[in-house]
Amino acid sequence: MDAARQYSADLLRESERNSRLLVDSIPGLVALLTAAGEVEFANRQILEYTGRTLKELKQWGTNDTVHPDDLPHVIRAFAQSIASGSPYEILQRFRRSDGAYLWFQNNGFPLRDASGRIVRWCVLLTDIDERKHAEDALRESERESRLIVDSIPGFVAVFTPGGEVEFVNRPILEYFGKTLEELKHWGTGGMTHPEDLPRVAELFTHSIVSGDPFEFEVRARRFDGVYRWFQSRGFPLRDTNGQIVRWYNLLIDIDERKRAEQELRRSEARKTAILDSALECIVTIDHEGCITEFNPAAERTFGYRQDEVLGRQLADVIIPPALRARHRQGFARYLATGEARVLGRRIEMTAVRADGSEFPTELAITRIPLDGPPSFTGYMRDITERKRSEEELRRSEAFLAEGQQLSRVGSFSWRVATDEITWSEQLYRIFEIDRDVRVTFEVIGTRVHPEDLSGFTEQIERSRRDGSDVQLEIRLQMPDRTVKYVHIVAHCRDDSGQREYIGAVQDVTRRRRSEEALAKVRSELAYVSRATSLGVLTASIAHEINQPLAGIITNASTCLRMLGADPPDVDGARETARRTIRDGNRAADVMTRLRALFSKKEFSLESVDLNEATREVIALSLSDLRRHRVILQAELADDLPIITGDRIQLQQVILNLLRNASDAMAGVDDRPRHLLIGTEREGEDRVRVVVRDAGVGIDRQGMDKLFDAFYTTKSGGMGIGLFVSRSIVESHQGRLWAEPNDGPGATFSFSIPRAPATVTYPALAGNTKV
Amino acid sequence: MRQRSLVSVVDDDESVRESLPDLLRQLGFVSQAFSSAEAFLASEVVSETSCLILDIAMPGMSGPDLQQELIRRRLKIPIVFITANGDKAVRPRLLAQGAVECLFKPFSEAALLDALNAALGVP
Numbered sequence: 001m002d003a004a005r006q007y008s009a010d011l012l013r014e015s016e017r018n019s020r021l022l023v024d025s026i027p028g029l030v031a032l033l034t035a036a037g038e039v040e041f042a043n044r045q046i047l048e049y050t051g052r053t054l055k056e057l058k059q060w061g062t063n064d065t066v067h068p069d070d071l072p073h074v075i076r077a078f079a080q081s082i083a084s085g086s087p088y089e090i091l092q093r094f095r096r097s098d099g100a101y102l103w104f105q106n107n108g109f110p111l112r113d114a115s116g117r118i119v120r121w122c123v124l125l126t127d128i129d130e131r132k133h134a135e136d137a138l139r140e141s142e143r144e145s146r147l148i149v150d151s152i153p154g155f156v157a158v159f160t161p162g163g164e165v166e167f168v169n170r171p172i173l174e175y176f177g178k179t180l181e182e183l184k185h186w187g188t189g190g191m192t193h194p195e196d197l198p199r200v201a202e203l204f205t206h207s208i209v210s211g212d213p214f215e216f217e218v219r220a221r222r223f224d225g226v227y228r229w230f231q232s233r234g235f236p237l238r239d240t241n242g243q244i245v246r247w248y249n250l251l252i253d254i255d256e257r258k259r260a261e262q263e264l265r266r267s268e269a270r271k272t273a274i275l276d277s278a279l280e281c282i283v284t285i286d287h288e289g290c291i292t293e294f295n296p297a298a299e300r301t302f303g304y305r306q307d308e309v310l311g312r313q314l315a316d317v318i319i320p321p322a323l324r325a326r327h328r329q330g331f332a333r334y335l336a337t338g339e340a341r342v343l344g345r346r347i348e349m350t351a352v353r354a355d356g357s358e359f360p361t362e363l364a365i366t367r368i369p370l371d372g373p374p375s376f377t378g379y380m381r382d383i384t385e386r387k388r389s390e391e392e393l394r395r396s397e398a399f400l401a402e403g404q405q406l407s408r409v410g411s412f413s414w415r416v417a418t419d420e421i422t423w424s425e426q427l428y429r430i431f432e433i434d435r436d437v438r439v440t441f442e443v444i445g446t447r448v449h450p451e452d453l454s455g456f457t458e459q460i461e462r463s464r465r466d467g468s469d470v471q472l473e474i475r476l477q478m479p480d481r482t483v484k485y486v487h488i489v490a491h492c493r494d495d496s497g498q499r500e501y502i503g504a505v506q507d508v509t510r511r512r513r514s515e516e517a518l519a520k521v522r523s524e525l526a527y528v529s530r531a532t533s534l535g536v537l538t539a540s541i542a543h544e545i546n547q548p549l550a551g552i553i554t555n556a557s558t559c560l561r562m563l564g565a566d567p568p569d570v571d572g573a574r575e576t577a578r579r580t581i582r583d584g585n586r587a588a589d590v591m592t593r594l595r596a597l598f599s600k601k602e603f604s605l606e607s608v609d610l611n612e613a614t615r616e617v618i619a620l621s622l623s624d625l626r627r628h629r630v631i632l633q634a635e636l637a638d639d640l641p642i643i644t645g646d647r648i649q650l651q652q653v654i655l656n657l658l659r660n661a662s663d664a665m666a667g668v669d670d671r672p673r674h675l676l677i678g679t680e681r682e683g684e685d686r687v688r689v690v691v692r693d694a695g696v697g698i699d700r701q702g703m704d705k706l707f708d709a710f711y712t713t714k715s716g717g718m719g720i721g722l723f724v725s726r727s728i729v730e731s732h733q734g735r736l737w738a739e740p741n742d743g744p745g746a747t748f749s750f751s752i753p754r755a756p757a758t759v760t761y762p763a764l765a766g767n768t769k770v
Numbered sequence: 771m772r773q774r775s776l777v778s779v780v781d782d783d784e785s786v787r788e789s790l791p792d793l794l795r796q797l798g799f800v801s802q803a804f805s806s807a808e809a810f811l812a813s814e815v816v817s818e819t820s821c822l823i824l825d826i827a828m829p830g831m832s833g834p835d836l837q838q839e840l841i842r843r844r845l846k847i848p849i850v851f852i853t854a855n856g857d858k859a860v861r862p863r864l865l866a867q868g869a870v871e872c873l874f875k876p877f878s879e880a881a882l883l884d885a886l887n888a889a890l891g892v893p
Contacts, residue, residue, distance in 0.1 A: 543827075546854035550875030551785030554793050557879040561796040576792065583785050626782070627827040627855065 029125035031057075033108070035118045037082040046125070051097025067093035067101045078108070085110055085118055091132075094125065103132035155230070155251035157183075161244045163208040172251070177223025193219035193227050204234070211236050211244055217254065229258035281380040285314045287373035289331055301382050303354035314378075320352040335374070343367060343376075351380065359384050401425050408507035414490075416464055416499040430486065430507050432478050449475035449483060467492040467499055473508070485512040543623040544590040551583035608647045610679050610687055611636040617654045618677065621662075625675065628662050635678035643687055644755040645732050653725040653736070657691040657748050660722070664695025664745065671744065685754050686734075694745040698738055725750075775820035775890055779803040780810045780836065781852070782828045786875075790823065797883065807831035811839065819847050821870075821889040826853040826860065837867065848889035852877065 023030050024044040032041040039058045050057065050065060060066055066074050070092040081088035087109040093101035104125045111120040149156045150170040158167040165184045176183060176191055186192060187201055196218045207214035214234040219227040230251045237246040275282055281298035285291055291314055294306040302318055309317050315324045315331075333339055343365055351361040362383045368375045401424070404410055410427025414420070421439040428435050431447050441460065448456050452474040459472050470490035475483050490503025559576040562569035618634060625632050658677065665673040676692040722736075729736040734752030741747055777799045779790050784805075791801035804810040807824075808831055822840075826833040833851055840847055851864050851872040861872040871885035886892075 542856040543854040546856065546875040547783050548785060550852075550854065550877065551783075551789050553876040553878065554786070554789035558789060558793040558796055561793070565796075572792070576789070579785070579789060583789075586785070623827065623854070626829050629829070629832060631829060 029104070029127075031123040031125070033121035033123060035110075035120060037078065037121060040120070049096055050094065065095055067095070069093075074106070081108060082121070091128070102127060102129035104128060155253075157249040157251070159208075159234070159247035159249060161208075161236075161246065163204065163247070166246070175220070175222055191221050193221065195219075200232075207234060207236075208247070217258070220251070228253060228255040230254060279381070281378075281382075283314065283318070283378045283380065284368070284375060285378070286375045287335065289313050289315060289328075291317065292375065293377075298380070301353070301380070302351070318351050318380075320350055320358055323350065348383070351382075360387055362386075405429070408510075410505045410507075412490075412501075412503055412505065414501040414503075416467075416492075416501065427505055430484070430505060431476065447476045447478070449477045451475070463490070463492065463501065467494070470501065470503060484509045541590070541620075543627075544620070545587055547623075548583040548587040548590070552580050552587070555580040555583065605644050606647055607642050608645050608650060609640075609642055610650070610689065611640050613647055613651050614654055614677060614679060614689065617651050617658065621655060621658050625658070625662055628666060628673070630662050630665060630673045630675045633674065633676045635676065637678070637680045639681055640679050640687055641681065641754050643752065645752065646728075649728045650732070650752075653728050653750060654689060654691075656722070656725045657689075657750075660748070661691050661693035661695065664693050664697075666695075668695055668744075682751055686751050687754065688749055688751040690747060690749045692741065692745065692747040694741075694743070697740050697744055698746045699740070774800065776800045776802065776815060776818050777821045777823060777886065778810060778815055778819040779823045780805075780807055780828075780833070781823075781825035782806060783825065783854075786825070786852070793879065793882070797879075797886075799886070807833070807836035807839075810836070816845065816847075821886060822847050822849045824849050824851050826851055826864075827855065834864065834867070837864075837869065841868070850882075850885045850889055 020041060020043075023032070023041070026043065027045070029046045029049060030043045031039055031046055034040050039054065039060070042054055042057050046057065047054070052065065056063065057065065061071075061075060074090055074092050077088055077090050087107070090106040090108075092104060092106055094104050095101055105128045106123065106125050108121050108123045110118040111122055113119050146167075146169075152169070153171065155172045155175065156169045157165060157172060160166050165180065165186065168180060168183055172183070173180070178189070178191070182189060183191070187197070192200055200216055200218045203214050203216050206212070213236065214232070216232055218230055218232050220230050221227050231254045232249060232251050234247050234249045236244040237248060239245050275293065275295040278295055278297050281301045282293065282295040283291060283298050284293035290311050291309050292311075294304070294309050299305055304317065315327045319327050330341060334343070346362055346364050348360060348362050350358050351363075352358050360383050362381045363378060365376050365378045368377055404424055404426035408426070408430065410430050411424045412427055413422045419441065421441075421444075423439050425435070428437075431444070433439070433443065433447070437443060445453060445457075456472070456474050459470060462468065463470055469492065470488060472488045473485065474488065475485055477483055485508045487506045487508045488503060490501045492499055492501050494500075555576040559573045559580065562573040562576065614634070614636060618632065622632070654677070658675070661675050662673075665675070671694060674694045676690070678690045678692075680688050680690065682688045726736045729750045729752060732752040734750055736748070736750040738746055738748045777794050779787060779794070779801060781787055781790070781803070782805055787803040787805060791803050794801035802813075802815055804813065806828060810816065810822075811831075824833040824836060831839070833853075837849055840849075848870045849868070851860075851869050852875055853860065853872065854875040856874065858874070864872045870889040873881055873885060
């Protein structure tokens with residue numbers, strides 16, 4: 001049994017020895033540890049590498065066998081593994097015999113017996129120093145390249161093969177103002193312009209899937225919200241197996257270029273739009289005179305399509321044959337000498353259409369300011385229409401001038417702020433001022449009649465102040481002292497704060513002269529009117545005289561018979577004789593009144609009792625009124641003051657009003673022909689006479705004309721009664737007017753002051769002195 | 771018979787109303803004067819009147835109006851119109867309408883008598 005155990009032990013020892021020999025022969029560093037982790041065996045290679053004894057190696061936790069920087073980490077990992085029984089792998093530096101530390105990979109794994117109990121730990125140290133250094137160098141180079149990448153002004157991003165952002169350089173971080181983490185969500189983080197995102201996402205995804213490089217232009221949002229254009233290019237990085245390991249992405253800011261491109265496009269578009277929509281023909285030619293552009297207006301005007309004329313000689317296309325030689329000469333001269341006769345100027349010439357018809361055109365040619373051989377743009381416009389309107393304008397101006405001359409109306413404008421005055425030709429003629437004279441108020445002042453000058457100046461000042469309409473009649477005095485009457489009307493218009501009077505001046509000298517003549521005629525008419533009144537009154541007079549005459553004769557006959565009776569009736573005869581005398585006196589009274597009415601010719605002022613005067617007129621008219629079955633009612637005011645005026649003329653007015661009233665009722669049979677004549681006091685200083693009839697009335701439209709001379713509604717009248725009446729009333733500074741009644745008929749009234757301050761009598765100016 | 775005839779005078783002129791009835795009485799007529807046509811029509815003498823001396827122009831009802839009214843009433847009273855209006859044109863018109871005469875004031879006694887005789891049917 002002992003022997004067997006001994007054998008067994010020997011066998012084991014032999015086996016261990018063999019194992020150690022084996023371990024020693026492994027070209028690696030191997031150690032065996034106890035289950036508790038104590039170094040039990042180190043192979044020759046370890047001993048040779050470290051130059052330490054096994055004893056020293058057992059002390060690795062307290063000496064410099066392990067690099068001091070690695071030691072805490074190694075102890076912690078080792079202890080943990082021993083305690084837990086799980087294998088470990090530690091990277092650490094071991095001290096070589098010469099004192100240098102080399103990098104090793106330290107792998108430890110437990111050896112277990114059949115029951116699974118750990119009996120030993122086997123440790124394998126692999127020299128990885130070279131690899132480690134290579135890795136460090138690589139890391140260092142990567143760090144450096146990152147620094148480089150960070151410092152280049154371009155944007156560089158690195159993506160994983162799956163397309164996830166792995167790295168971006170600093171310019172990108174700064175541009176976006178985002179962290180790397182945020183940039184990983186570039187697809188949703190609002191960093192790409194919404195309009196570009198779908199397209200870009202698709203291209204990117206396609207490349208990630210297919211492995212093809214990508215390249216696109218995209219707008220990226222800067223930290224301040226501004227989008228800029230970038231060109232984004234991506235390349236895959238492949239390993240030796242062709243497997244994609246990374247994507248490199250280079251972003252180049254092309255915003256300036258892009259904008260320039262857009263600007264160019266816009267400018268091109270604008271040019272095209274201008275060319276297409278221009279009303280003028282725009283034709284561009286090169287240095288050989290060949291057409292390079294021919295816009296739609298040109299197509300319309302000349303009747304060619306652009307493609308028909310491009311490349312053809314301009315001269316052959318639009319210049320009439322007769323002018324082509326000259327055009328070619330001029331063009332050649334310019335090219336040779338630079339001497340331009342038409343460049344930059346507007347010239348008018350004749351052009352020819354495709355169908356051979358010629359038309360006037362206005363042309364401007366400019367040289368296109370570009371390097372290289374000269375090219376030119378010509379702007380052309382068909383001015384047939386303009387020529388015609390110019391002609392029309394000239395004609396209408398001529399018409400206007402002619403019209404102004406004929407009507408003796410000149411027109412003017414006056415800019416208030418600058419006193420700039422513009423006159424029409426006729427106005428110069430009216431003022432008899434030379435056309436070359438600049439018109440100023442001073443110049444005008446030399447022509448205004450001295451007596452009217454202050455009034456004129458006042459009007460100008462008033463207009464200057466308030467912009468009111470001007471209506472003015474003044475006299476002009478010409479150098480030869482002839483006088484002209486002019487009527488000025490002007491209206492102020494405010495054109496954006498610039499007040500300007502536009503007006504007309506009419507030479508009314510002729511009218512004035514005819515007015516004066518008319519005034520003369522009027523006074524004659526007034527006489528006729530009186531004569532007419534006289535004629536009208538003849539019947540009344542006859543009636544008034546015949547009545548008492550009838551009484552006289554009848555009484556005389558009776559008287560004779562009474563005296564001839566037997567016995568004579570002396571008392572009766574005496575009575576009838578007395579009646580005869582009375583009737584004779586009555587006839588004499590009529591005569592007196594008539595003489596008073598018709599003998600006077602001069603206008604004279606006297607104290608007039610209007611009631612009395614009215615009564616006399618009534619007495620004279622009564623029989624006439626009666627004949628017309630007019631029922632007269634007189635309402636004469638008791639308190640009527642005595643007035644100053646021309647009694648006979650006022651009586652004429654009253655007579656006229658009564659006659660008119662009577663005539664107005666001549667056709668009235670369905671109602672009484674009531675006629676009211678009344679006098680009344682009007683305030684303190686005026687009296688009024690009212691004549692109201694129940695006749696046909698007046699309509700409001702005819703009212704204004706009522707008082708015109710020769711206006712009449714009567715078939716037999718001359719129509720001057722009211723006209724003369726008004727003149728008379730106005731000469732008393734009174735007013736005569738008419739108004740329709742509420743019921744049938746009309747009321748004519750006149751009102752005059754008790755004592756007029758002065759009496760003028762323009763209608764009868766010829767023979768009136770007051 | 772003429773001495774008993776009633777000659778009515780209608781005139782708005784007072785001197786005629788005063789003088790003419792006196793002369794008519796001197797000539798042997800019975801006479802009565804009225805200042806208006808209306809007053810005459812309202813009086814009791816209308817049917818007794820043998821002859822009417824009638825002014826043409828009067829306020830209210832005129833002479834010719836009265837003439838028409840009498841015709842309407844079928845009263846055949848001979849009428850001698852008198853007028854102070856010198857318009858001779860009225861005369862033929864009035865005569866055509868049945869008047870016996872139209873005298874223009876002032877008229878003579880002889881002319882008046884002739885008219886009255888004609889009115890009363892005295893040859």
